[in-house]
Amino acid sequence: METHVDLKKLRTLALPLGVLGLAASAFGFTQDRETFAVSWLMGWTFWFYLSLGSLGWLMIYHLTSGRWGFVIQRPLEAASRLMPVMFLLFIPVILCMHELYEWTHEEVLATDKLVQHKASYLNEQGFIIRWAIYFVVWSFLAFALSRLSRKAGAENNPDTVKRLRVISAPGLVAFALAATFASFDWLMSLEPHWFSSIYGAVFMVASGLSTMLFLAVVMHTLAQREPLKSVITPQQFHDIGNWCFAFTILWTYMNFSQFIIIWSGNLYEETFWYLHRAKGGWVEVSILMAIFLFAAPFILMLFRANKRNSKILAAIALPVFIFRFLEVYWLVGPTFREQAAVFHWMDAAALVGIGGLWLWLFATGLKNAPLLSGDARFTEFAKGKASGH
Amino acid sequence: MKETNNNSIYGVVAEFPDGESLLAAAHRVREAGYTATDAFSPIPVHGLTEALGIKPSKLAGLVLLGGIAGAFGGLGLQYAVSVEFYPHIVSGRPLFSWPSFVPVIFEATVLIAAFAAVFGMFILNRLPEPYHPVFNTPNFQKASTDGFFLSIEARDPKYDASAVRALLEKAGAVAVTEVGKHPDDPE
Numbered sequence: 016m017e018t019h020v021d022l023k024k025l026r027t028l029a030l031p032l033g034v035l036g037l038a039a040s041a042f043g044f045t046q047d048r049e050t051f052a053v054s055w056l057m058g059w060t061f062w063f064y065l066s067l068g069s070l071g072w073l074m075i076y077h078l079t080s081g082r083w084g085f086v087i088q089r090p091l092e093a094a095s096r097l098m099p100v101m102f103l104l105f106i107p108v109i110l111c112m113h114e115l116y117e118w119t120h121e122e123v124l125a126t127d128k129l130v131q132h133k134a135s136y137l138n139e140q141g142f143i144i145r146w147a148i149y150f151v152v153w154s155f156l157a158f159a160l161s162r163l164s165r166k167a168g169a170e171n172n173p174d175t176v177k178r179l180r181v182i183s184a185p186g187l188v189a190f191a192l193a194a195t196f197a198s199f200d201w202l203m204s205l206e207p208h209w210f211s212s213i214y215g216a217v218f219m220v221a222s223g224l225s226t227m228l229f230l231a232v233v234m235h236t237l238a239q240r241e242p243l244k245s246v247i248t249p250q251q252f253h254d255i256g257n258w259c260f261a262f263t264i265l266w267t268y269m270n271f272s273q274f275i276i277i278w279s280g281n282l283y284e285e286t287f288w289y290l291h292r293a294k295g296g297w298v299e300v301s302i303l304m305a306i307f308l309f310a311a312p313f314i315l316m317l318f319r320a321n322k323r324n325s326k327i328l329a330a331i332a333l334p335v336f337i338f339r340f341l342e343v344y345w346l347v348g349p350t351f352r353e354q355a356a357v358f359h360w361m362d363a364a365a366l367v368g369i370g371g372l373w374l375w376l377f378a379t380g381l382k383n384a385p386l387l388s389g390d391a392r393f394t395e396f397a398k399g400k401a402s403g404h
Numbered sequence: 405m406k407e408t409n410n411n412s413i414y415g416v417v418a419e420f421p422d423g424e425s426l427l428a429a430a431h432r433v434r435e436a437g438y439t440a441t442d443a444f445s446p447i448p449v450h451g452l453t454e455a456l457g458i459k460p461s462k463l464a465g466l467v468l469l470g471g472i473a474g475a476f477g478g479l480g481l482q483y484a485v486s487v488e489f490y491p492h493i494v495s496g497r498p499l500f501s502w503p504s505f506v507p508v509i510f511e512a513t514v515l516i517a518a519f520a521a522v523f524g525m526f527i528l529n530r531l532p533e534p535y536h537p538v539f540n541t542p543n544f545q546k547a548s549t550d551g552f553f554l555s556i557e558a559r560d561p562k563y564d565a566s567a568v569r570a571l572l573e574k575a576g577a578v579a580v581t582e583v584g585k586h587p588d589d590p591e
Contacts (some may be wrong), residue, residue: 258427271506275503275504275506275507278503278504279503279504281495317468
C-alpha cells in the first residue's frame with residue numbers, strides 16, 4: 016500500500032476535491048436539510064478531531080518536552096491554526112439546529128420535563144455563545160503558541176521555550192474544559208435525555224488518537240525529504256507508534272468503562288442510548304469498531320518492528336485513521352437513522368468537502384514556517400545525536 | 405604452574421580500557437568466527453549485542469504467551485463458575501454475561517503476562533546462579549565500575565588458547581587471562 020503522499024500533489028488534489036464535496040453538500044442542503052445536517056455534523060467532527068487533537072498534543076509537548084515532539088511540532092501547529100476555519104465550517108450546524116437538536120423544538124420543551132430542567136443550559140442562545148467562546152479559547156491558544164514557537168525557533172532562546180510552557184499549563188486546563196462542554200453541546204445533546212460524565216474525556220482521547228494516526232502518515236511523508244530526512248530516526252516513529260498504541264488502548268478502555276457502568280446500572284434513562292445502537296445493523300457497526308479501531312491496530316502495533324519502520328506504521332495508521340469515521344457515524348447516526356446501513360451520498364460529500372478544504376489548508380499552512388523548529392530543545396537533541404547517545 | 409587440562413578451563417577473558425575498544429574487539433572476534441562469546445561492561449555499549457551476534461531475547465514471546473494464557477484462563481474460569489458449576493441468575497442477566505467478565509479477563513491477562521516476564525527472565529538468565537567461572541578473572545569486579553571485558557569460552561568449537569590470546573591482544577586488550585572453572589584451577 017502506498018502511504019507516502021507528496022505534499023504538492025496533496026495540495027493540487029485536495030482543493031478541487033474539497034470544492035466538489037462542498038458544492039455537493041450545498042446542493043444537498045437545498046434538497047434535504049435533515050440529511051444534510053447529520054452528514055455535515057459527522058464530516059465536520061471527523062476533521063475537527065485533527066485540529067482539536069493537535070492543539071492538545073502541542074500543549075502536552077510544550078509541558079513535557081519529550082523527544083517525540085519537535086519533529087511533529089510544525090504539523091501540529093499547522094493543524095491547530097485551522098481552528099477559525101473549523102469555527103466557520105460549524106455555521107451550517109447552527110443553521111440546522113432545529114433538524115439536529117430535539118431540545119430546540121417548542122413542542123418538546125412544552126411537554127418534556129427533563130428538557131425543561133436542562134433548558135437553562137440547553138438553549139439556542141447559550142449554544143451559540145458557548146460555541147463562540149470555545150473557539151475563541153482554542154484559536155487564541157493555537158495562534159499564541161504558533162507565534163511564540165516560531166520566535167523560539169528563530170532565536171534559540173530558552174526563555175521563549177519557557178514562555179511556551181507558561182501558556183500551555185493553564186492553556187491545557189482551558190482547552191480541556193472547553194472540549195468537554197463542546198462535546199456535551201454538539202454531540203451528547205443529540206439525545207437530550209442521555210448523559211455520561213466520561214463523554215468529554217472520550218471526545219478528547221478520540222481527537223488525540225485521530226491526530227496521532229494522521230501524523231504517522233504525515234511524518235512518513237515528510238521524512239522522505241530534507242530537512243526531516245536527516246533528523247528523523249526510527250526512534251521518533253517508535254514514539255509516534257507508541258502514542259497511537261497507548262491511545263488506542265485508552266480510547267477502548269474509556270468507551271468500555273462508559274458501557275460497563277451503564278450496563279451494570281441497567282437503568283432505562285441511560286441504557287436506551289446503547290439499545291439504539293443494538294439494533295438495525297448498529298451492532299454490526301460496533302463490532303466493526305471493535306475489530307478495526309481496537310483489535311487490529313492493537314495487535315499490529317504490539318510489535319516493535321511495526322512501529323520503528325515508518326512505512327509499516329503509516330500503512331497501519333492510514334486505514335485506521337479512515338476507519339475512525341465509524342466512531343463518528345456511531346455517535347451521531349443512531350439518533351436519526353433506524354438502519355445503520357443507510358450510508359447517504361451526502362455523508363461522503365461532507366466528509367470529502369470538509370476534508371479536502373482542511374487538508375489543502377493544512378498542507379499550505381505547513382509552508383508558513385521552517386519544518387524543523389530550531390528551538391533549544393531541538394539543538395539539545397541534535398547535540399546528543401552527534402555525540403552518539 | 406599447575407598442569408591444566410581442557411575440561412577445567414572456562415575460557416579466555418580479556419580486559420579493555422573502554423567501550424569503543426571493546427566494541428571493536430567484539431567485531432573482530434565475530435569476524436574470526438567465534439560464537440561462544442560474551443561481553444561485560446558497566447555501561448550499555450551501543451551496538452555491542454549486534455556485534456557479538458546475540459539473538460534477540462525470547463522474553464517478549466513468553467510474555468505474549470503468558471498474556472494469551474491469562475486471557476483465556478480468566479475467561480474460562482468465569483465461564484466455568486458462572487455457567488457450568490454454579491449457574492445463578494443475577495439481576496435478570498444471562499448466565500454468560502460477557503461484559504462483566506471483561507475486567508477480570510483484563511486483570512488475568514496482565515497478571516500472567518507479568519509473571520511470565522519476571523519468571524521468564526529468571527529462567528532465561530539461568531538465575532539464581534551464585535557461582536560463575538568468569539568471576540575468577542583478575543580484577544573482574546571492575547566490570548561494575550570501569551572495566552570492559554570480553555570472553556571466549558573453551559566450549560567454542562574454534563577454541564585454541566594461544567590463537568585466542570593473540571587475537572585479543574591484537575585487538576587492544578590490556579590484560580588477557582585464561583580462566584579456570586574453579587578458583588584454583590588455572591595458572
